[in-house]
Amino acid sequence: SNTLTILGIESSCDDTAAAILRVPDDGAPQILAQTVQGQGQLHADFGGVVPEIAARAHAEKLDICVAEVLRDAVLGLQGMDAIAVTAGPGLIGGVMSGVMCAKGLATGAGLPLIGVNHLAGHALTPRLTDGVAYPYLMLLVSGGHCQFLRVGGPQDFTRLGGTIDDAPGEAFDKTARLLGLPQPGGPSVEAEAALGDPARHAFPRPMLDRPGCDMSFSGLKTAILRARDAIVADKGGLTRQDRRDLCAGFQAAMQDVLAEKTRRALAACPDLGVIAVAGGVAANEAIRGALMGVAEAAGVRFVAPPLALCTDNAAMIAYAGAELYRAGQRDDMTLSARPRWPL
Numbered sequence: 001s002n003t004l005t006i007l008g009i010e011s012s013c014d015d016t017a018a019a020i021l022r023v024p025d026d027g028a029p030q031i032l033a034q035t036v037q038g039q040g041q042l043h044a045d046f047g048g049v050v051p052e053i054a055a056r057a058h059a060e061k062l063d064i065c066v067a068e069v070l071r072d073a074v075l076g077l078q079g080m081d082a083i084a085v086t087a088g089p090g091l092i093g094g095v096m097s098g099v100m101c102a103k104g105l106a107t108g109a110g111l112p113l114i115g116v117n118h119l120a121g122h123a124l125t126p127r128l129t130d131g132v133a134y135p136y137l138m139l140l141v142s143g144g145h146c147q148f149l150r151v152g153g154p155q156d157f158t159r160l161g162g163t164i165d166d167a168p169g170e171a172f173d174k175t176a177r178l179l180g181l182p183q184p185g186g187p188s189v190e191a192e193a194a195l196g197d198p199a200r201h202a203f204p205r206p207m208l209d210r211p212g213c214d215m216s217f218s219g220l221k222t223a224i225l226r227a228r229d230a231i232v233a234d235k236g237g238l239t240r241q242d243r244r245d246l247c248a249g250f251q252a253a254m255q256d257v258l259a260e261k262t263r264r265a266l267a268a269c270p271d272l273g274v275i276a277v278a279g280g281v282a283a284n285e286a287i288r289g290a291l292m293g294v295a296e297a298a299g300v301r302f303v304a305p306p307l308a309l310c311t312d313n314a315a316m317i318a319y320a321g322a323e324l325y326r327a328g329q330r331d332d333m334t335l336s337a338r339p340r341w342p343l
């Protein structure tokens, strides 16, 4: 048996992260150390991630994160077999910072460099956490992504469909902003929705009338805006219960669309025995419950990795790096940072 020890680096959005994994070729991977430094506070006043601010924060934090995981794992760079880094897609300044950091470390220590697609990192996470065997169906639902993938190997992804506009997390965040609820919007909308009446508003379920697994969420956000404005015009403001009912109606629509499209994705891949989810929106209990119900009805296993590994992290990048290393991938100083990089 042969074990790889890999340093992973992630900096494609608003989390600076590093991790060290030990990945045997015939057993469960072990996370020796990991750290995630969020930037939420830095962007809080701007209503979204500011690319320039994110890039600077990554450049300032990357070396600190790497030093921290090396110290926690009680290992030096000479104890690594390779360095894996997110090379895209994402905010280019952040991705460049990570790639430059990884190139410096790899050159200095004479180690192989592996460029990893951030989405592949998310998509392979069920193998890291639950040892899921290929092939399986993956639903990525986060603030930046929404897609169904058939995962057949570390370099074998088939996109079955996805959002044609906003990502679900983005819709949660915008809904929260429209209703004056705190960011990130997902958890605050979920908490309000739990106390609301989902039947008060009949919000649209976009694209359910069309075949396939594509989705659209921007119309839903507009519907919330209209419903809010109608209540305000009528009563001069929103009560606590109005807010709860709007959240409940929004979440119910979201849940129905994701559940129905998941049903279709599973029907399109009758050979798959597992559906796995990743991304911050998979933390939503109502949505998670609906997806679990769809999986059960289809007779497939439902896998939801622990939240800390569902959202952006470097353990998933190190893990994907290990699989890519075993598949023969090696990068060099020509590795470039890519803002767009479809799987």
Ligand code: KG4
Pocket: 013, 141, 142, 143, 144, 145, 168, 169, 170, 172, 173, 184, 185, 186, 187, 190, 279, 280, 281, 282, 283, 284, 285, 310, 311, 312
């Ligand atoms: O995966 P993630 O941490 O970051 C990326 O987008 O890459 O996902 C963050 C998104 C945010 O939009 C947040 O509002 C959403 O996930 N989110 C949720 C919940 N927790 C986080 N959405 C719905 N319900 C939740 N409980």
Ligand code: ZN
Pocket: 118, 122, 142, 311, 312
């Ligand atoms: Zn992500």
